Amino acid sequence: RYAGVTISGITMADSPQWLKFKLLSVGLSPINNIVDITNYVLHELGQPLHAFDADKIKGGTVIVRTMKEGTPFITLDEVERKLSKDDLMICDEKDGMCIGGVFGGMHSGVTEATRNIFLESAYFDPVYIRRTSKRHVLNTDASFRFERGADPEMTIHALKRAAALIREIAGGKISSDIVDIYPEKMEPFSVDVSYSHVDRLIGKKIDRKVIGNILTALDIKIVATSPEGLSLIVPRYRVDVRREADVIEEILRIYGYNNVGFKEQMTSKVTHMDKPDREKLVQIISDHLSSNGFNEIMCNSLTKDAYYENDPQAVKLFNPLSTDLNRMRTNLLNGGLETIIYNANRKRSNLKLYEFGNIYS
Structure with missing residues (x-):
């Protein structure tokens, strides 16, 4: 779904104090009134927005499309990136203006000279x-929300x-109707x-009326009921509730984990442990080291790709959370060195550390 409106005759300036304070309270630096408003609405409603300088849109037309593999594009951080043929781009009649849902372009954003904007x-x-x-290693507030699923009805x-x-802060007037392109309506x-699944997963039979x-x-919305269960319609903004297990989790969350009792009966089983007992050995070594002034550290098994560029055995994550956490460690040394650096930078030089952990290859 893509919607937009044109606002003409605005005045670019600093934001009022109340708006600056709101942004600073969530860790954002105020930029100018237009950008600050889009950031404010993003955090208020969870819907990313983007403002283009309308006078820079060639042909007065906005087109959502992909571009040829390897097409150069300069983003707002002044870095030239080579586009993939799968990157969704917001374009005018000639050039790309923005990487859709991720990052704006250098030459289409608002500036101090902007007087007319197209709001997306x-x-x-x-x-x-x-x-x-x-x-493109671009983790922005907009991409963060679009990746996790925004609400199409909030657009x-x-x-x-x-x-x-x-209109209230920057002046101007709305100079076009709202354009709303929504080819296929997304249903709840x-x-x-x-x-029976609710009772089994929760571990307690909850009154059906309470559910x-x-x-x-x-x-x-409950659209149908039967002695066996319910047929439900989940609103689009609940992007985290799509399966039966998700609904049951929501029921338990509201009902209260503390309201689910535990059986008084306790069961156990006899297991065979190989000798020597690894856990017991680790505990003995830990006690000995700790009693001699050592501190145990526990570092993340996910680490930086730069540590293992020339290591063919290092496992690389297919879909990492960030570029700093995209490899599985093959040793414990790098994590220990990072800990030493962190402490040394804070004037703590007398360090005695040890770690037990898994490595991967």
Whole structure:
């Protein structure tokens, strides 16, 4: 879904103090009134927005498309990146203006001289955005939210909210109708829930009326009931609730984990342990080292790719969370050195450390 509106005659300036304070309170640095408003609405409603300088849009047309493999594009951080044929781009009639849902372009953003803007609000496929974000190593607030699934029904509401704030703070007037391109309407999720599965996963039989009240309070619509279970419609903004297990987790979360009792009966089994007992040996060594002034450290098994560039045995993650956590460690040395550096930078030089952990190859 792609929507936008044009606002003309704005005045670029610093944001009012209340808006600056709101952004600073969530760790963002104020830039100018237009950018600050889009960031404010992003954190207020969870919908990413982007403002283009309307006078820089060649042909007065905005096109969402892909571009040829290897096409150069300069992003807002002034870095030239080679585009993939799978990158979704926001373009005018001639050039790309923005990597859709990820990062803006250097030559299409608003500046102090901007007087007319085109305000964009869209919903993008999370898979597309995640692949593009990881491909170009661009982790932005917009990509963070699109990757995890935004609410397509919030698109127009957020656009109107931002447009109203721009008129209030930056002046100008709305000079076009809202354009809303929504070729295939995304329907809410349908989920069937079995009472027997609810009882089994939660470990307790909850009154069926209580379950219904919980689901209704969560804005999950009950469309059909039977002695065996429920048929539900989950709103689109609940992108984390798509399966029966997700619904049961929500029921338990609201019902309260503390309200699920435990059996008084305790079961156990006899197991055979190889000699020597590794856990017992580790405990003996740990006690000995700790009693002699050593501190145990536990470093992340995920580490930087740069440590293992020339190591063919190092396991590389296919879909890493970040570039700093994209390899499985093949030794414990690098994590220990990072710990030493961290402490040395804080004037703690008298260090005695040890670690027990797994390595991977």
